[in-house]
Amino acid sequence: MNFAVNLVEILDYSKRKLAAASRGWRHAALLLALAVNIVNAGPDHPIPSESLSFVIGEPAPLLEQIESPPLGLPVMDIPKQNPVSEKKIALGRKLFFDRRLSFNGTLSCAMCHVPEQAFTQRELRTPVGLEGRFVKRNAPALYNVGYRRVLFFDGREHSLENQVWQPLLLHNEMANPSIGFVLSTISNAEDYQGLFETAFEQGLTVETLGMALASYQRGLVSGDSPFDRWYFGNEHALPEAARNGWQVFQNAGCATCHTIADDHAHFTDDQFYDTGIGYARSMKSESKPQPVRLAPGVSVVPTVSFETAKANDLGRYEATGRSEDRWLYRVPSLRNVALTAPYMHDGSFPDLDSVIAWYNDGGEPHAGLDVRIRPLNLTAEQVSDLLIFLESLTGSNIATLEADARSAQIGDP
Amino acid sequence: MNFAVNLVEILDYSKRKLAAASRGWRHAALLLALAVNIVNAGPDHPIPSESLSFVIGEPAPLLEQIESPPLGLPVMDIPKQNPVSEKKIALGRKLFFDRRLSFNGTLSCAMCHVPEQAFTQRELRTPVGLEGRFVKRNAPALYNVGYRRVLFFDGREHSLENQVWQPLLLHNEMANPSIGFVLSTISNAEDYQGLFETAFEQGLTVETLGMALASYQRGLVSGDSPFDRWYFGNEHALPEAARNGWQVFQNAGCATCHTIADDHAHFTDDQFYDTGIGYARSMKSESKPQPVRLAPGVSVVPTVSFETAKANDLGRYEATGRSEDRWLYRVPSLRNVALTAPYMHDGSFPDLDSVIAWYNDGGEPHAGLDVRIRPLNLTAEQVSDLLIFLESLTGSNIATLEADARSAQIGDP
DSSP states (O other): OOHHHHHHHHHOSSSSSOGGGSGGGGOHHHHHHHHHHBOOOOTTSOOOOTTGGGOOOOOOOHHHHHHSOOTTOOOOOOOTTSOOOHHHHHHHHHHHTOGGGSTTSOOOGGGTSBGGGTTBOSSBSSOBOGGGOBOOSOOOOOTTGGGOSSBSTTOOBOOHHHHTHHHHHOTTTTOOSOHHHHHHHHHTOGGGTTHHHHHOTTOSOHHHHHHHHHHHHHTOOOOOOHHHHHHTTOTTSSOHHHHHHHHHHHHTTGGGTSOOOSSOOOSOOSOEEOOSHHHHHHHOOOOSOOOEEEETTEEEOOOSSOOOOOOOOOBTHHHHOOGGGTTBEEOOOOTTGGGSOSBSTTOOBOSHHHHHHHHHTTOOOOTTOOTTOSOOOOOHHHHHHHHHHHHTTOOTTHHHHHHHHTTSOOSOO | OOHHHHHHHHHOSSSSSOGGGSGGGGOHHHHHHHHHHBOOOOTTSOOOOTTGGGOOOOOOOHHHHHHSOOTTOOOOOOOTTSOOOHHHHHHHHHHHTOGGGSTTSOOOGGGTSBGGGTTBOSSBSSOBOGGGOBOOSOOOOOTTGGGOSSBSTTOOBOOHHHHTHHHHHOTTTTOOSOHHHHHHHHHTOGGGTTHHHHHOTTOSOHHHHHHHHHHHHHTOOOOOOHHHHHHTTOTTSSOHHHHHHHHHHHHTTGGGTSOOOSSOOOSOOSOEEOOSHHHHHHHOOOOSOOOEEEETTEEEOOOSSOOOOOOOOOBTHHHHOOGGGTTBEEOOOOTTGGGSOSBSTTOOBOSHHHHHHHHHTTOOOOTTOOTTOSOOOOOHHHHHHHHHHHHTTOOTTHHHHHHHHTTSOOSOO
8 A cells, every 4th residue: 555655755755845736636537547557566566665755875976887887888978068077967966856847846857767766667657747747658767878879769859968858848747838947947046056157167058957967867877787797708697597588588589679789788779660569559449447556456447437648659750750650669778677667668568577478479460560570489488588587687786876866955955 | 812822921932842731731620720810911911922932132231230239229138158140140040941940841930920021920810830730829020039038928938049949849839859850950951061060169059059040030120210210319200190199108108018218219128917918818708700801801700610729828827837927928019010910919909909999998807907007098089199109110121121031041952
């Protein structure tokens, strides 16, 4: 029965000012929408967000991590105009946790990218924006986002510096009415006095705000997983089942999109493919009421007349306008994938078993389906090995990044 | 029967690629929406947009105008980070007329801010966005926008440099999916090669795109009207009726918001007030079918079941979230006001007579109404004089600015 506690925690770690006070939350329909949106976070995915307000962490050497990345990751490509620095990272971390960056001061970046939940949201398929507004895609985990060449599931942005303005400005996310509104909020906040001027020659601008947030996010580097230790040197670092799972992964064709190089492994080629998920969600409506888990062990089937909030989602088409890009989505990295439930662009799969089952069944056949998606006929043992392999992709510094995140002050000063 | 021609002209001066080909235009409902949106542009407001594709104008010395403003205007305050230059102005002009700056390449800035129509739209109450999407506020005329301290009717932006990202990104305006999408469009266009690099040390960025567009818009300076010539020196420059109108203007209290200083006149104090228009439009629905003028001399009363596209509009509240800001709108300048029909934030008044009638009647009484709005009991002669005064605010360089605008290449290269 941890649902209410967790929900409150997502909404407000400081417990001083509840987002629930915003108008939208008073509506029963919204609460039901939220309930329907909740994924079946199983008992093996505990959500450790209950006592966040008592957690104060230690900052980690993020700059060092960027400059000397952990095993399995290459040197990061950083834009010439925005070299990383300690000051930019610290400023970006402060901004990332600042709820004043939303129009009504209720939402921070970290509330859809929760550090303890793998910098994503584990309770919800898709995030809830300002005043309960519907967001149609799953919040991506931010580990190693500094390596990505395309951002968002539709790839509509390619620099972290410019990317930040999407969640800041979108009406259904943080809903700021303009760039100037955000800049005014920060320049009027006493606790930011001098911080931008110290980190950037030009002070606070549309550009330096993005630069600071980008610098912090580049620090969220995570590698050195059991798989890395085995693949890049130590043959005893991985149990046999995981090694078999790696074979299954390659034989089934997974590694052709979730790619790995000789000296490093991103587990993504940063390209766009049609796996059938987008097509199925877009063209087929759910035919029967879905059971909804309100909390671990508590499920209900809604009986009221209620449509799950749903938006048509045409994938990469929305970023290009080219018809051949319909239902293509960016390949996510698989690093830390065991921690980043729920899965797929719409968060519709609650666990890795469901994901593997989807691919094993051959996806949703239709004209645009990627030719590599076909029934795999994996045995139960192969499925189990594949799962164990995926679990071996969890990096060694998850707790360090969480603690680092919690070194930032939460909420208003 | 010029409607069709004018509409096509608004949509595409080059006649090479019609916005009408975008999907939304095929729907009858949209065409009707457009029709309902059309204002009654009277015979004294001819719309000279028929033969635009044959017009090629001469560039005007905009930089000089900015540095030595015409009679009635002060020296412009220009951000230190973005000094004006010929190169920036030329680049900004090119961008302003470039339809590739919208998601599907159909809309340029100039298509809602038409040079021949006082850099606003005279045919429509409110502009039509990408694929026929509804925009809820009237397109402001851009003359002297470089002097404004707040932008948009709700004042949600305050620098021209950042302002440009609103129309570029809003889904119902130019609908670009991200900042990066716009920057890619420009950096992939051969005809922009080297232009940003020559105008700006840092090349093309989120900041310099705004800087170029801002520089061109700062050049749209217009003063030296008959009123200016009289008020700032030549006592014979204004007929008696206009001078009487100026007295009426002051006595009626108009000049307390549409302010004028000792040595210059902006005819706005850049503040926000409640004139009752916003309240009336928001709280009262139109009770009977409105006649719609399809073209000069051709009116119809729609008989189909059809609701005019309408969005609630809470004015400055939308930029601040403060309840006391509901239905407050920024005071527009009155310079060139005789050319900028239709009027008010929603374009609901087709001519200046309607505007004067609204104020003469005391607006829409309600709790928040500005205390200065009250029945004025103006005589017919006073109304006539007031109108003649307003018509004396037209600057001397309108044709020059139009010709300058038409020195830019229109459409794709």
